[in-house]
Amino acid sequence: xxxxxxxxxxxxxxxxxxxxxxLEGTPAATVIQHMAEQEEQHAAVFERLVVQYRVRPTAxxxxxxxxxxMLGAGTALLGREAAMACTVAVEEVIAQHYDDQLRELIAMxxxxxxxxxxxxxxxxxxxxxxxxxxYIRQFRDDELEHKDTGLAHGAELAPAYRLxxxxxxxxxxxxxxxxxxx
Amino acid sequence: xxxxETAGRALGHGWHETRFWRHLALKSGSLQPCFxxxxxxxxxxxxxxxxxxxxxxxxxxxxxxxxVPMRGFSSEALEATAEQLGLSLAWLAWxxxxxxxxxxxxxxxxxxxxxxxxxxxxNWQLVDLAVxxxxxQRPDQSDPVVWTRARLLAFMQTAFRLREPYRRLWPQALxxxxxxxxxxxxLKLLTKTADEIAWFAGDRSTDMAWYQRxxxxxxxxxxxxxxWIATLRDAPSxxxxxxxxxxxxxxAETWRFVERVLDDxxxxxxxxxxxxxxxxxxxxxxxxxxxxxxxxxxxxxRAWTRGFL
Numbered sequence: 001x002x003x004x005x006x007x008x009x010x011x012x013x014x015x016x017x018x019x020x021x022x023l024e025g026t027p028a029a030t031v032i033q034h035m036a037e038q039e040e041q042h043a044a045v046f047e048r049l050v051v052q053y054r055v056r057p058t059a060x061x062x063x064x065x066x067x068x069x070m071l072g073a074g075t076a077l078l079g080r081e082a083a084m085a086c087t088v089a090v091e092e093v094i095a096q097h098y099d100d101q102l103r104e105l106i107a108m109x110x111x112x113x114x115x116x117x118x119x120x121x122x123x124x125x126x127x128x129x130x131x132x133x134x135y136i137r138q139f140r141d142d143e144l145e146h147k148d149t150g151l152a153h154g155a156e157l158a159p160a161y162r163l164x165x166x167x168x169x170x171x172x173x174x175x176x177x178x179x180x181x182x
Numbered sequence: 183x184x185x186x187e188t189a190g191r192a193l194g195h196g197w198h199e200t201r202f203w204r205h206l207a208l209k210s211g212s213l214q215p216c217f218x219x220x221x222x223x224x225x226x227x228x229x230x231x232x233x234x235x236x237x238x239x240x241x242x243x244x245x246x247x248x249x250v251p252m253r254g255f256s257s258e259a260l261e262a263t264a265e266q267l268g269l270s271l272a273w274l275a276w277x278x279x280x281x282x283x284x285x286x287x288x289x290x291x292x293x294x295x296x297x298x299x300x301x302x303x304x305n306w307q308l309v310d311l312a313v314x315x316x317x318x319q320r321p322d323q324s325d326p327v328v329w330t331r332a333r334l335l336a337f338m339q340t341a342f343r344l345r346e347p348y349r350r351l352w353p354q355a356l357x358x359x360x361x362x363x364x365x366x367x368x369l370k371l372l373t374k375t376a377d378e379i380a381w382f383a384g385d386r387s388t389d390m391a392w393y394q395r396x397x398x399x400x401x402x403x404x405x406x407x408x409x410w411i412a413t414l415r416d417a418p419s420x421x422x423x424x425x426x427x428x429x430x431x432x433x434a435e436t437w438r439f440v441e442r443v444l445d446d447x448x449x450x451x452x453x454x455x456x457x458x459x460x461x462x463x464x465x466x467x468x469x470x471x472x473x474x475x476x477x478x479x480x481x482x483x484r485a486w487t488r489g490f491l
Contacts, residue, residue, distance in 0.1 A: 006388065050388045054381065057388050 001101055001132070002049050007058045007179040008094060009043040011068040015090065018072020019083045028080045031153060035087070035146050042139050049135075053128070058179040067175075071168070082164065084155035089168040091147035097176055098140035105129045105136070236267065238276060242287040251347055255281045255355050282358040288348070289371050293378060296340045300382065308343040309336045310437070321384050330454065331444050333383040338403070338440065341375075342410055343431050352411045376400045398453035402443055408479065410436045 016036035023029050050057060058064075075086035109129040158164060245263040253259040260274050260281065277283050299305045306314045316324060316332035323329075348355065359368040376399040385395050413435040444450055 047388050051386050056377075057392050059390075059393060061389055 001104070001180075002046065002053055002055045003058050004097075004176055004179040005101070005136070006043075006046040006050050006055070007061060007064055008097070008176070009039060009046050010061065011064040011175065012039045012090065012094070013043050014065050014068030015072035015086070018069040018074075019076040019086070020072075022073050022076035023080065023083060026080065028083065028153065031149060032083070032087075035149065038142050038146070042142070045135055045139075049132070059182050060175075060178060064175060064179070067171075071171075075164070075168075078159065081154045081156075081158035084150040084153045085158035085161050085164050086168055087150035088147050088155040089165040090172055091143045091150065093169050093172040093176070095140050095143045095147065098136050098143065101136055102133060102140070105133045109133075239287070241267070242277070242284060243291070246284050246288050246291070250284060250351065254351050255284050255358055257281060259284065279364065282361070282364045285355040285358050286364075286367060286371065288345075288355075289375070292341055292344050293371075293375055295344055296337060297378060297382075299340055300337065306336065306340075308340045310339060313339065326384075327451065327455075330383045331441075331451075334379060334399070334402075334444065335437065335440060337379050337382050338406060339437065342406070342433060342436065346431055349411065349414050352407070356407070356411070372400055372403065375403060379403075394453045398450045402440070402450055405443065406436055406440050409439045 013036065016032055016039060019032050020029060020036060023032065049055070071086065072083075076083040106129075109127060155161070241263065244267070245259055248266075249259040249262045253262060257274070257280065260277060261271060264271055264273055299308070306318065309317070313332050313335045316328055317336040319329065321329055345352070358364065373396065376396045379399050380392075380395050385392070387395065410433060413433070415432055
């Protein structure tokens with residue numbers, strides 16, 4: 001779980017980096033910059049969690065780095081609206097993914113409640129699942145906010161919005177599938 | 183099952199025998215899977231004092247610790263353990279893949295014990311004094327390269343010295359693990375061990391370096407193992423200091439070998455720190471590594487022909 005989230009946040013960071021590289025200096029850049037900073041925070045949290053829980057990072061990390069940058073730069077080249085459409089599509093998939101994880105975490109917690117004083121818990125009364133849940137809930141809300149921002153800045157006006165959205169969402173889902181396993 | 187039978191009789195069909203009812207009974211726990219029932223019966227038969235059925239773990243543990251040193255990693259050891267516990271020989275079907283499960287149990291046990299000794303109990307008795315003094319310091323108190331090397335050595339020394347009673351039998355153990363059926367499990371254990379060692383030696387990376395470091399350790403482990411078997415001597419060699427109690431292990435050559443492989447500019451160290459700048463002597467690095475591997479295989483082959491296997 002942490003592996004795929006870690007990969008996702010690093011990928012998102014690279015997407016925004018790609019978009020900023022192309023759209024530097026335009027008014028859209030400030031909006032993207034703000035979103036990129038939030039993603040940095042998310043990524044930092046997951047880096048810490050990867051070490052704390054001794055998770056194996058995904059072997060496809062260099063691939064996601066490259067693909068994310070290309071996606072960001074590519075959509076930005078198609079115009080500001082396309083960049084926003086990319087953001088909307090990605091954030092939608094990520095929000096759904098976080099929702100799925102939250103459900104799974106709740107189910108895990110119900111099945112085996114962790115005893116107090118678990119070494120991996122943040123605070124003595126917190127199980128690792130609820131600890132993770134807090135972070136994921138907060139991040140999901142942030143991602144939904146990004147999606148709304150994207151929509152507000154004209155994502156739906158992008159050329160071939162539906163097609164672009166579909167392609168990007170499928171790509172993201174495939175990436176999630178792979179990173180969970182590899 | 184009682185409910186199902188009553189219902190069945192009431193309905194006048196063989197309802198209690200249909201898959202639906204059996205499934206329901208299984209889920210509700212009233213119908214136990216066969217092997218669990220049988221094992222409690224056998225336990226009653228042996229009159230085992232603990233009152234709990236002996237688990238497979240406990241069986242393997244007793245076999246490896248008590249019978250293997252005399253009889254080797256073989257089915258004779260398994261049979262002797264079954265006899266000791268009063269189980270019929272048919273129970274050896276439990277140990278489905280045969281003596282290799284003893285080897286695998288031992289490896290996991292060794293990993294757990296090393297971890298317990300070094301991390302939880304801070305017990306460094308099995309580690310050479312010189313290595314201990316560096317490895318027990320905090321990471322920021324000494325040169326990172328030296329500290330990492332010391333930590334790697336410390337873990338390996340503890341693990342190998344725990345294995346000392348089985349040194350003569352180790353070629354047999356390796357031969358068992360190298361059989362095609364069992365290599366995948368062996369590899370999994372190897373990667374698990376490499377992961378533990380990397381963590382112990384301070385690896386906290388979250389990117390590709392994670393993989394590079396474990397790829398660097400795994401062959402090191404394999405080669406040292408081969409060297410360790412091959413340098414078994416019946417009498418202590420002349421250049422060892424008899425007064426030092428560590429030398430009762432007779433593995434000084436193995437550690438000299440490991441230190442050579444972990445030499446400052448070696449391939450292993452360069453995989454560990456991919457960003458450190460070294461003078462690049464790429465082709466000769468690989469040649470040196472190949473030469474070391476060749477040496478260790480040659481030593482093992484010599485030992486084999488001398489009749490250890």
